[in-house]
Amino acid sequence: MVDPSAIRAVPWDGFALPTAPDQRVTSDGELLVGPSARQRRSFRLESSADEAAWQQRPPVLREREALPASSPRLNAMAQQLRLLPTGRERLEAVEAWFRSQPFRYSLQPGAVADLDAFLFDQQVGFCGHYASAVAALMRAADVPSRVISGYQGGRVVKPLSGSPFLELRQSDAHAWVEVWLEGDGWQRVDASLWAASTGSQAGAVPGPPTQRQEGQVLWWRWLQWQWWGLDLIWTRWWLSFDQANQLVWLQMLFGAQLRWLGVAIVGGGMVAVAAGWLLLRVGLRPRSPLAQSLRLLALWGVRPLPGESFPGLCRRAARKHPDQAMVFEAMADQQQRLAHACLSTSQRRQHLRRWRQLRAELGRQRWRSG
Structure with a gap:
């Protein structure tokens, strides 16, 4: 279940299979669900151990040749990497170089002029900086690569009512790289981990809360989770209230007196008009x-x-x-x-x-x- 969004792409693990006609996986591995909407959407996936076709799709032109306009130092480094015979050896050399440098992970690195400045001067940034820099460096070294945006982490919530669920927020957003290695296909690489293991982390992502911190927030977090659990039950029921369920509900409600259905529809229309008027008065939810x-x-x-x-x-x-x-x-x-x-x-x-x-x-x- 996802909150309102202006885009159709939704989070998924890359292996499961869509189960509805309005869900499809693109050639780039994005899961699209219906049109963008200003209301919650629900989608269901079917687990699968088979590797999807998009995961073995050969690199396209942009994954081979899309390079920054002017990065002379990056290109000079890539020229040395091209002396190595295989893509895997070039990737290992890039990782070894990153780990030998004083890179730091920071959510507030300030403005970064270009990739040369990030790689060789500033050496401070968050996941997007590391992913884009490694992708550009590998492409310049003739190893196809692509930047992947998704989510990492999240929290499993176990409310008293309803089933456990995984809570993902924008603060869990992450970026990493996939590189194409001959014979192995696309391989996942998280370059942020290379920086996290070296040096101090100015403004780094905060670690897990201490016991004292958990005790301070436990009571209100617990109440919040229970409310989310109830909200999830209601939303799942509402979004699954399709035509078949509506017919069963109407038969239970009216029985043989379905002639009163018209009256109910008129009454529902009046309620909808009143709700629409109220919505206009209150105002639509602003765009992101x-x-x-x-x-x-x-x-x-x-x-x-x-x-x-x-x-x-x-x-x-x-x-x-x-x-x-x-x-x-x-x-x-x-x-x-x-x-x-x-x-x-x-x-x-x-x-x-x-x-x-x-x-x-x-x-x-x-x-x-x-």
Whole structure:
């Protein structure tokens, strides 16, 4: 079950099989479920031990040749890697080099100018930096690679009512790399672990809570989990209330007096009109920051390319509109923090306020230039 989202892709393990006509797996391994929606969606998967076709799909052109525009030091390193005979040896050499460097994992690394600056100067970043850098380095070394976005971790919740479930939040979002090795197909590589094992971690992801911390939050977390369990039972019932279940319910309710069904429909229509009026008064749920940012960038004539990250999109927007480069760069930084950083309520409110200021500034500049 997933919360409302502007995109069709949903989390999955990469091995299970869809069970409904409105679910399909793309050639890139994304599971798409129905249209994007402003309400919760439910989907069911069937476990499978068989390897899916997309996992053995040979690399396409972008996974071989898509490289950053100007990274001379990265290219020089890749030239040395190409002297090694196999892709596996090149990958092992890259891992050994990363582990020998003072890389640090940080959720607040500041602005990163390009991959050369990240790899050889700054050497501080979060999962997206490490995944994109390793993917580019492997491609430059003639080893096909691709960046994968998904979730890592989560928490298994066992409420008193209902079945246990895995809670995944945006703070569990993660990025890693898959590299194509001849004879073995796509192999998963998490370059963030290479950084986590060396040096100090400035602003690193916080570790598991201590016993004292757990005791401090246990009572309200426990109440929250029980509420989620009840909410999950209700939502599952509501989303599964299909035509067959509706007919059974109507027969139980009206029996042979189905002629009263029209009256019930009219009454339901009046309730729906009242609910619609109330919804308009209250206002629809606002779009996510990412959806609003993408819409604003589209007004500036910049739309995302297949497989392009949001920071990459903002860098392209900055090149197209250099007078607004600093604003686009700051928007990318705020967006990454809102999407991936473990923020407290006050920190998230602060970053949202800064993101709104940047969006308003771009909107004003667009209006003036329009």
